[in-house]
Amino acid sequence: MSIDAYxxxxxxxxxxxxxxxxxxxxxxxxxxxxxxxxxxxxxxxAKMGDAFVLxxxxxxxEKEGDFFPLTVEYREKAYAxxxxxxGYSKREAGRPSDEETLSARIIDRPIRPMFPENFTxxxxxxxxxxxxxRKFAPDxxxxxxxxxxxxxxELPFEQQVAAVRVAVVDGQNIVMPTYEQMACADxxxxxxxxxxxxxxxxxxxxxxxxxxxINAILAGHEAIKAMCKAQQELVDRCAKPxxxxxxxxxxEAHDKLVATVKxxxxxxxxxxxxxxxxxxxxxxxxADLCAKMLEDERILAIVGKDEEQDAALVADAKAIFSDYExxxxxxxxLNEDVRLDGRLTTEVRPIEIELGVLPxxxxxAIFQRGETQGLxxxxxxxxxxxxxxESLQGEGxxxxxxxxxxxxxxxxxxxxxxxxxxxxxxxxxAERSLAAVLPLPxxxxxxxxVVSEIQESNGSSSMASVCGGCLSLMDAGVPIKAPVxxxxxxxxxxxxxxxxxxxxxxxxxxxxxxxxLGDMDFKVTGTAEGITAFQMDIKIRGITPELMREALEQAxxxxxxxxxxxxxxxxxxxRPKVSEKAPTMIKMRIPTTKIRDVIGSGGSVIKGMQxxxxxxxxxxxxxxxxxxxxxxxxxxxxxxxIEELTAEPEPGxxxxxxxxxxxxxGAFVEILPGRDGLVHISELADHRVEKVxxxxxxxxxxxxxxxxxxxxxxxxxxxxxxxxxxPAAEAPAAEAPAAEAAPEAPxxx
Numbered sequence: 001m002s003i004d005a006y007x008x009x010x011x012x013x014x015x016x017x018x019x020x021x022x023x024x025x026x027x028x029x030x031x032x033x034x035x036x037x038x039x040x041x042x043x044x045x046a047k048m049g050d051a052f053v054l055x056x057x058x059x060x061x062e063k064e065g066d067f068f069p070l071t072v073e074y075r076e077k078a079y080a081x082x083x084x085x086x087g088y089s090k091r092e093a094g095r096p097s098d099e100e101t102l103s104a105r106i107i108d109r110p111i112r113p114m115f116p117e118n119f120t121x122x123x124x125x126x127x128x129x130x131x132x133x134r135k136f137a138p139d140x141x142x143x144x145x146x147x148x149x150x151x152x153x154e155l156p157f158e159q160q161v162a163a164v165r166v167a168v169v170d171g172q173n174i175v176m177p178t179y180e181q182m183a184c185a186d187x188x189x190x191x192x193x194x195x196x197x198x199x200x201x202x203x204x205x206x207x208x209x210x211x212x213x214i215n216a217i218l219a220g221h222e223a224i225k226a227m228c229k230a231q232q233e234l235v236d237r238c239a240k241p242x243x244x245x246x247x248x249x250x251x252e253a254h255d256k257l258v259a260t261v262k263x264x265x266x267x268x269x270x271x272x273x274x275x276x277x278x279x280x281x282x283x284x285x286x287a288d289l290c291a292k293m294l295e296d297e298r299i300l301a302i303v304g305k306d307e308e309q310d311a312a313l314v315a316d317a318k319a320i321f322s323d324y325e326x327x328x329x330x331x332x333x334l335n336e337d338v339r340l341d342g343r344l345t346t347e348v349r350p351i352e353i354e355l356g357v358l359p360x361x362x363x364x365a366i367f368q369r370g371e372t373q374g375l376x377x378x379x380x381x382x383x384x385x386x387x388x389x390e391s392l393q394g395e396g397x398x399x400x401x402x403x404x405x406x407x408x409x410x411x412x413x414x415x416x417x418x419x420x421x422x423x424x425x426x427x428x429x430a431e432r433s434l435a436a437v438l439p440l441p442x443x444x445x446x447x448x449x450v451v452s453e454i455q456e457s458n459g460s461s462s463m464a465s466v467c468g469g470c471l472s473l474m475d476a477g478v479p480i481k482a483p484v485x486x487x488x489x490x491x492x493x494x495x496x497x498x499x500x501x502x503x504x505x506x507x508x509x510x511x512x513x514x515x516x517l518g519d520m521d522f523k524v525t526g527t528a529e530g531i532t533a534f535q536m537d538i539k540i541r542g543i544t545p546e547l548m549r550e551a552l553e554q555a556x557x558x559x560x561x562x563x564x565x566x567x568x569x570x571x572x573x574x575r576p577k578v579s580e581k582a583p584t585m586i587k588m589r590i591p592t593t594k595i596r597d598v599i600g601s602g603g604s605v606i607k608g609m610q611x612x613x614x615x616x617x618x619x620x621x622x623x624x625x626x627x628x629x630x631x632x633x634x635x636x637x638x639x640x641x642i643e644e645l646t647a648e649p650e651p652g653x654x655x656x657x658x659x660x661x662x663x664x665x666g667a668f669v670e671i672l673p674g675r676d677g678l679v680h681i682s683e684l685a686d687h688r689v690e691k692v693x694x695x696x697x698x699x700x701x702x703x704x705x706x707x708x709x710x711x712x713x714x715x716x717x718x719x720x721x722x723x724x725x726x727p728a729a730e731a732p733a734a735e736a737p738a739a740e741a742a743p744e745a746p747x748x749x
Contacts, residue, residue: 017238019230023175023223029141031148031230033238042153042240046145048176051138052080052131055145057153060122066319069122070112074104074142080132081392099391101424103127103139106163107146109537110192110200114147114158118248123155132392135178140165143192144227151235154243160235161199162227163192166220168205168212173219179393187212189534191220195228197541204432207482207530210552214545253313256302261320264296265289266328273328276342279371279458279511290321326517333492334503340513341370348487348509348558353569355475362579363476365570367468369562370511371458373410376468377451378476380582382628383618385447399441402431402450404465410457426462427452430486433466433525433533434473437481444479445585445626446578459511460488466525466533467566474571477578483571484532485562486525489555490518497541506551508558524555528563583616584635586627594646595619597674605645605673613638645673649715651708654722659700662692669704669717677715679704686723695719 001009016035020028030047037043040056047053063069076099078085078092085092096104107127115123127142143163150157167177167185174181182188189203198221205213272285293299294317303313332338337345349370358364363378386397404427408415430452438448450472452465463486470484490510494502496519507514515521519540525533566572590598598619599606606617615638616628625642629635649655655671662668666680679702684695696702696719704717 017234019234021223021226021230025175027176029144029227031144031234033148033152033234040149041155042149042151044145044148044152044234046141046148048138048141049133049135050131051129051133051136051141053127053129053138053141053145055125055127055142055149057123057125057146057149057155059124059153059155063120063122065120066315068112068115068119070108070115070125071123072104072108072111072125072127072146074100074107074127074139076100076129076132076138076392078392080129080138081134081394083392083394086390086395097389097391098424098428099389101421102428103142105421105425106139106190106192106200106202107142110143110161110163111146111150111157113199113539114150114161114194116156116158116245118245119156121155125149129392135180136176137165137179137182138392140176140190144231147228148231148234151231152239154240156242156245159194159196160228160231161192161194162224162231163190163200164220164223164227165190166203166216168208168216173216175220175223187216189213189216189220191217191224193221193224193228194541195225195232197538198224198543199538201534201536202429204435204533205526205531206436207527207532209530210549210556213531213534214548214552217548218545253302253310254316257299257313257317258320260298260302261293261317262324264298265293265321265324269324269328273325273332273340274338276340278341279513282340282513286325290318293317293321329513329517330492333505333507334494337505339507339511341511345505346508346554346557348561351562351565351569353471353566355471355570360581362582363472363474363478365468365471365475367464367471368456369460369464369467369509371456372461372464373454373456374461374464374468375453375455376465376472377453378469378472378478379449379451380476380478380578380585381447381449382583382585382616383445383447383626384616384628385449399446400431400435400438400448402434402452402465402469403427404430404452404454404462406454406457406461410454410461426465429462429523429525429533429535430465430469433486434469434480434484436532437470437484437527438473439479439481442587445587446478446582448473448478457512459513459515460486460509460523462486463488463523463525467562471566471570474574475579476582477575479574482527482529483563483566483573484525484527485559485566486523486533487555487558487562488515489520489522489524489551489558490514491520491522491540491547491551493519493540498543498547499541504547506547506554508554520551522551522555524552524559526556526559528560584629584632586629586635586639588625588627588639588642590619590623590625590642590646592621592623595621595623597645598625598642609638609641613641617642641673647672647675649675649677649706649709651706653706654703655706655717656701656703659696659698659702662696662698664692667692667696669702671704671706671715671717675715677704677706677717679717679719683707683718683720686720686726 014035016032018032020030022028032045037056042057045054125146129138132138140163147161151160164175166189167174167181168187169181169185187205187208192200304310352368354366357366361377362380365376367374386399387401388397404423406423450469454461466486488510490507492505520538522536613634614630618626627638657669657671660668660670666678668676670676681689705721707716707718709715
């Protein structure tokens, strides 16, 4: 085929189609398709400033089952920032960093609900940052790029989705803030949504009010509306024809099952739902009831028996049973204000707390709320223990981290151990919840690591990590600003949409079942003064600001209740002193000109001090020194050694030093590490000295007085000045002949 014929049939190979959106401050976001990755099922680029974010989507064959295998990958290329990757191989690592994993979750959570419930094809979305702007983070552009790439493909997708970051600086809402603005922001959140509703919110704050957060969400949604509208414009122009989905669970057999399952189980199901069961009772009861249903003759008459049994109809019957379980629970909450475990909608589960559980840990706590238990441990280390990382902004380190572990036994399961994306996400939420109340590094020079080991789980384990983490910090003696607690909220709607009306109930401290069968999961953490972190995933459309305010106010009351329990059963404030098991930390500062003296040739001096005292010494380029010592005494010794190394001779001060060298005109005495001074032969004694060796020898330890330091830095010392005065009778006669002048020190001495 000739080139002309090819162009006539297929058009230009590099033929981008674009649409743009202008933000309130005049900056422009551009969406593009048709130029890059055209063999993917869908490909789109989101651009803003120098940022260039590519998203592609591909899918596989349809699979049996009720699970939607969606995978979202997010990668930041080093070349995007004009950098080479670190490490020996000089390639980007195959495994994503924690930050990349968190960004992938931000993309996954708003787009997943936009696929049909019965969709079971494997779908893979890959988002890559190919060029980064030095002024702002490109990650949130990945949500819009992913949404557009799916919308352009054959995949079914309910609505286009977009996301923006919003910061509150000096009371002003800033959409897509710069790094500098984020660094001084009171609130930093990511909002994702469609043209008509918000579907995800996540962020951190410094004790802001509920109204501040809601106003920031609404400001972000205004920009999202325009971005979704622009995406839809490009989808209408360039999208491929959408695939047709085969209807599931239809037909006469399905209709019979719906009626028969209700006939068989409804009465007993309602009885169990009203029995005030906890998870360890309710789950087995539901499993037994489902098994009993499948053995009922009325059900077997539809699904078949033994070898003739239809596996698809059996699966259909189980799904119908789950639907009735969901309906029974939701109707009880909506109509009776009572939940599965007998609580009211605003009630928090019972709380128990123990402190100092682990003898060798610096701080530890067990936080038990209902059937969720977190064993949380705080460890304090030195600056050398900081976590180092590499990002598009360069290399850095962090002195505070919180890690969350969710072993399979916490829910009574057998699984391989490993770090999941969920664990990274929950740890990040708990980490930023406590970050707002931690002391500044210059005031508390420790590296802080908090580890949450979930031992039992029935919902809100991330919030148990926040409460337990706060208690472990206080148990270790970390001087936090104020205690922090967290609570997970839920929502049940009668119609499945706020806009359609009907009853709506907001639930405090939701369990795992309520999370799974409910319409919203909203986690809020904070102090008594305000919010420090939040995460919201909404499964229904049309959440209004009024409903968000109501949910936040109910969350605040629950948070205050939990803070009260933490003070009553645990600690109301940090312990007055850092744990005796923790290293002793000292901060000091030396002139930058003295850094070389402390380190020594090849690190010999600093290594010697560390070996002698057992301390760890860290020095930065500004002369700031952090000393981590096994005891207070060792820290004091190490500090004194550094002070001596960096001290300047003081006129009029006594020193004890060692004679290093002898010259005809005097002796050089080391009074400070690496600092010698001259005791002139005339200052060795109160009588005439013929030879220096008559008074001192190399290696002698002597006491001297500093007479002064000349403009060239030369130190003048005297031994004679420290001798007691002679009695008058011993004074030399006035008529005695004058002594010969002592030899003078050469000018270069």
